[in-house]
Amino acid sequence: MKRIPEQPDRENRIAFEIVVDAYDAAERAMGWYCYLQDELQVPFKATCRSARATSPLEVGVEVEVVDLASEDDCMSEIFVLVRYAKSRLAVPLEQLACHALDKQTCQAVADWHYWVARGYEY
Template sequence: MSNVELDANREERIKSEILVDAEDKEDRAMGWYYYLDDCLNFPFNAKWAKKGRKGIAPEKDVEVLGMATDEECLRDMLVEIVEVGGSDDDVEVAKLTDLQVLDADSDTQEALDDWYYWLARGYKF
């Protein structure tokens, strides 16, 4: 069980706005995808520490450009990023959970907090 305290307001928003008609894993994934796509105001800056089998790569300052495609987000919420100062040819895909957001507006931060809360509570697609 999660050690994150239940937040009734956040639970209601998730239930009534994000997962309102979700019947299966794909529906839940797409509910989150479209909610985040609508609520995150791109671009914003973040630090990216890519987590892999060999540990955590050194942090990079990145600009978060937008959501990855909906097909790519069926297992996790992914975004397109580019290293600060990089070119459009250097776009990579990163998990939202691998980012430490630096300068998001309040709508973006609330949506991200909803996603992080949902994961911390142990919910899954």
């Protein structure tokens, strides 16, 4: 995976707001979970931006994000719940492009995309 250039403002937000005082993987996971829980204004529209073997979504498909998945489901990466057929399905947030009307939600999604693209891990 090609890493993207460092973005100082985003790095500062991640270091001093999201994973501040996180000393291990579990604490970093919870930092991200709490940050996204506070920042994501659900429901919001999103589009599948990449195919994943673990997800039935195809590139270009529009979905409605209705919530974060449970804390337990987000201990290795962030999953969100989307309306899919007549149920809710957990898909990786990394897979979705944000089309929310509010800046805060899209910034939070972009923060997660940045974290993943930089190769950071919990």
